[in-house]
Amino acid sequence: MGKKSKLVITTVVLMLMFVAGCSVSKEEMIEETKNTFIEGFHQERVEANEETAEIHYFLPSSFSVSDVSENNVIFEKGNQPFLLFYNPAEGLDSQVNMERDLEFKEEALLFETIDSEGRFGYIMVVPEESDQYTLVIGVGGMKITTMSSLSDLSASAKDMIEVLNSISYK
Secondary structure, three states, X not given: OOHHHHHHHHHHHHHHHHHHHHOOOHHHHHHHHHHHHHHHHOOOOOOOOEEOOOEEEOOOXXXXXXXXXXXXXXXXXXXXXXXXXXXXXXXXXXXHXXXXXXXXXXXXXXXXXXXXXXXXXXXXEEEOOOOEEEEEEEEOOXXXXXXXXXXXXXXXXXXXXXXXXXXXXX
């Protein structure tokens, strides 16, 4: 093998090592998403800028409302839909949505709960086909569900918990 071949092989190996070292693992993205949820859960309430017949809520500027029905709002961020479900009969300490989602706990890469200051919250990440993940975040009787790529999980979680923290009933 000539010097030129060795140089090419060495360069390729170094490039692969660099790329592998720079990529974020699935475990790191899941941990980042969990931390985003925990931090967001404890953030101050964001002021509402939207409303339905039943609730006031904050909608991030990159989102648009695509449908509103009783106890549901569907948002979109680009082509990514987010389904907000809320039950005015359930308080901020309700675990009813989490209890319904427990059936997916064994499949989940992340299932974390927070019970703090009269509020109960949870996050769940379940792998789906085509490198997509179901992301569910709930606070009391409210929850938002979306499908996300691994790289967008944390950003989606940030937007979702921000919306949930802002909701107030009329």
